[in-house]
Amino acid sequence: MIQVNHLTKRYAGRTAVDSISFDVEKGEIVGFLGPNGAGKSTTLRILTCFLSASEGTASVAGYDIYEDSIKVRQHVGYMPENVPLYPDMRVKEYLQFRGRIKGLRYRDSLRAVNEAMDICSLSEVDHKIIATLSKGYKQRVGLADALVNKPDLLILDEPTNGLDPNQIRQSRELIKRLGERHTILISTHILSEVEMTCGRVVIIDQGRIRACDTPQNLIRRLRRPGEIMLEMQGDGDKAAEKIGKLEGVKSVKKTETGNRWVTLSIHTDPNIDAREDIFGLVTEAGWKIRELASRAASLEDAFVDIVQRPSGAKIKEEADA
Amino acid sequence: MRAFFILFTKELRSFFLSPLAWIVMALFTFLNGWLFAGMINAMRLRVSSRSLVYNLFDSGWFWMGFFILFPLITMRLFAEERKMGTIEGLLTAPVRTAEVILAKYFATVVVYLVIVMPLFFFFPLFQWITGEQAAFQAGALWGTALGLLLVGIFHVAIGTLASALTANQLIAAMLTFVFVMLHYFLGFMERFGLVSGSTWGEGLSYFSTIEHMHSLTEGLIDSRPIVYYISFAAVLLTITHHVLESRKWRT
Numbered sequence: 001m002i003q004v005n006h007l008t009k010r011y012a013g014r015t016a017v018d019s020i021s022f023d024v025e026k027g028e029i030v031g032f033l034g035p036n037g038a039g040k041s042t043t044l045r046i047l048t049c050f051l052s053a054s055e056g057t058a059s060v061a062g063y064d065i066y067e068d069s070i071k072v073r074q075h076v077g078y079m080p081e082n083v084p085l086y087p088d089m090r091v092k093e094y095l096q097f098r099g100r101i102k103g104l105r106y107r108d109s110l111r112a113v114n115e116a117m118d119i120c121s122l123s124e125v126d127h128k129i130i131a132t133l134s135k136g137y138k139q140r141v142g143l144a145d146a147l148v149n150k151p152d153l154l155i156l157d158e159p160t161n162g163l164d165p166n167q168i169r170q171s172r173e174l175i176k177r178l179g180e181r182h183t184i185l186i187s188t189h190i191l192s193e194v195e196m197t198c199g200r201v202v203i204i205d206q207g208r209i210r211a212c213d214t215p216q217n218l219i220r221r222l223r224r225p226g227e228i229m230l231e232m233q234g235d236g237d238k239a240a241e242k243i244g245k246l247e248g249v250k251s252v253k254k255t256e257t258g259n260r261w262v263t264l265s266i267h268t269d270p271n272i273d274a275r276e277d278i279f280g281l282v283t284e285a286g287w288k289i290r291e292l293a294s295r296a297a298s299l300e301d302a303f304v305d306i307v308q309r310p311s312g313a314k315i316k317e318e319a320d321a
Numbered sequence: 322m323r324a325f326f327i328l329f330t331k332e333l334r335s336f337f338l339s340p341l342a343w344i345v346m347a348l349f350t351f352l353n354g355w356l357f358a359g360m361i362n363a364m365r366l367r368v369s370s371r372s373l374v375y376n377l378f379d380s381g382w383f384w385m386g387f388f389i390l391f392p393l394i395t396m397r398l399f400a401e402e403r404k405m406g407t408i409e410g411l412l413t414a415p416v417r418t419a420e421v422i423l424a425k426y427f428a429t430v431v432v433y434l435v436i437v438m439p440l441f442f443f444f445p446l447f448q449w450i451t452g453e454q455a456a457f458q459a460g461a462l463w464g465t466a467l468g469l470l471l472v473g474i475f476h477v478a479i480g481t482l483a484s485a486l487t488a489n490q491l492i493a494a495m496l497t498f499v500f501v502m503l504h505y506f507l508g509f510m511e512r513f514g515l516v517s518g519s520t521w522g523e524g525l526s527y528f529s530t531i532e533h534m535h536s537l538t539e540g541l542i543d544s545r546p547i548v549y550y551i552s553f554a555a556v557l558l559t560i561t562h563h564v565l566e567s568r569k570w571r572t
Binding site: 048049051052071074080084086098102103 | 323327328331335338339405407408409411412413414415416417568569570
């Protein structure tokens with residue numbers, strides 16, 4: 001659906017996007033992840049033909065972004081960052097205007113607008129003036145705008161920016177549902193969102209692609225020992241010594257000693273789950289366990305790890321080495 | 322063409338659904354009504370060899386209103402869209418930049434025509450109320466209508482360009498104000514003694530709105546101003562197109 005080939009965008013004295021390449025297949029939901037100022041919005045603006053690249057090529061829905069700019073725009077539903085809308089228009093009127101300039105005929109536009117309002121649960125505010133809507137509603141109007149002409153591809157730039165946790169959860173559900181019908185490229189810096197909705201993640205930092213994989217793989221590749229928490233009753237020092245000898249355990253640290261309870265923090269090889277062995281060892285010795293939990297690495301850990309690496313190093317290359 | 326009509330309608334709607342258009346229209350009509358009454362009074366006191374139409378459109382007071390009218394109706398065209406960010410949605414929709422510019426431009430020309438239209442009711446209204454023949458001929462009114470149309474075509478194009486240059490409506494308004502005024506005073510350079518010599522003076526008189534209006538208000542239709550205003554408007558709109566397209570390449 002999207003092919004990006006060595007795309008570069010230079011602003012006066014600054015390279016915002018530095019020779020990036022990635023593909024998005026039909027039906028995928030791809031998360032475009034990066035810290036603020038990483039070049040996410042610039043890339044999305046190039047793909048939607050709002051900006052031109054300095055170098056490189058890209059094609060969207062099979063059309064070149066320079067040669068067939070109008071065709072590209074017909075096949076993309078784009079929701080810009082901060083969701084700009086005309087504040088003096090009414091919701092239905094606005095969506096209909098948008099549907100019409102995207103090429104829908106009058107009669108089709110009526111049906112399409114009603115459908116889009118249904119999907120985005122906007123029906124109860126269809127006659128309200130956009131300026132009077134809350135942020136969450138405005139966001140949904142933007143989304144309805146993006147999908148009103150049923151484009152193959154949705155490009156959403158930080159769709160949950162500025163929403164409250166409840167609204168973020170709702171819009172996540174909505175995006176997941178939309179993913180059944182559309183290919184989606186979604187930019188964000190909210191990691192949990194990507195982890196839950198996206199099949200694949202492209203991590204970009206300082207204009208370069210630092211990683212491109214499924215969230216699960218990114219976490220798996222994370223070179224960071226697994227961490228296990230053990231809270232037990234018994235001889236803490238002796239337990240620490242014994243556990244330290246188990247296979248895959250790298251280090252054991254006694255972190256807290258209550259009146260009778262001891263907490264151990266155990267670092268292990270990320271590929272080995274030592275919890276069963278630890279459980280067996282502790283119960284054999286006749287000690288009691290109150291808690292035994294592994295703190296799984298999250299996408300957040302992977303993201304921080306990737307972004308904080310010296311630039312130029314790609315996680316993929318490291319994993320291959 | 323389809324997108325043009327949709328955008329054109331939307332633009333007109335947003336003009337007439339906002340209070341701005343109505344306030345401008347009311348004040349402009351009030352100003353000109355007052356001027357019209359004043360002019361009739363002046364002609365009653367002093368004998369004039371010119372017609373009422375000529376005198377009305379020759380007066381600097383009349384053009385004063387125009388210096389303010391054009392900035393007011395054009396400043397929001399692109400500056401507002403840029404400020405609000407809605408230009409991003411507009412130009413990522415499958416429409417050509419030229420369609421967007423022309424739709425906004427022609428909608429504004431229509432708004433301008435609606436605003437100046439009451440002017441033409443003054444003359445029959447005067448005759449109807451007083452039962453007297455005002456001192457002018459029908460041809461003069463047609464010439465004036467053409468003149469005002471041409472002036473509108475040209476100045477709205479200036480305003481459209483100014484509005485595309487900045488995201489700040491106030492700056493767009495001031496740019497338009499200065500250029501409308503400068504263009505108007507080009508016709509006075511000789512009178513002010515700023516240029517001398519017949520070549521310069523004559524050359525500048527081709528650009529002079531007031532000179533054009535002189536011949537048109539006498540019912541004399543000259544093709545030169547028609548070509549001048551329309552071709553300059555086309556040049557200005559072409560520059561606007563380049564300005565909007567250049568955003569793609571700039572920071």
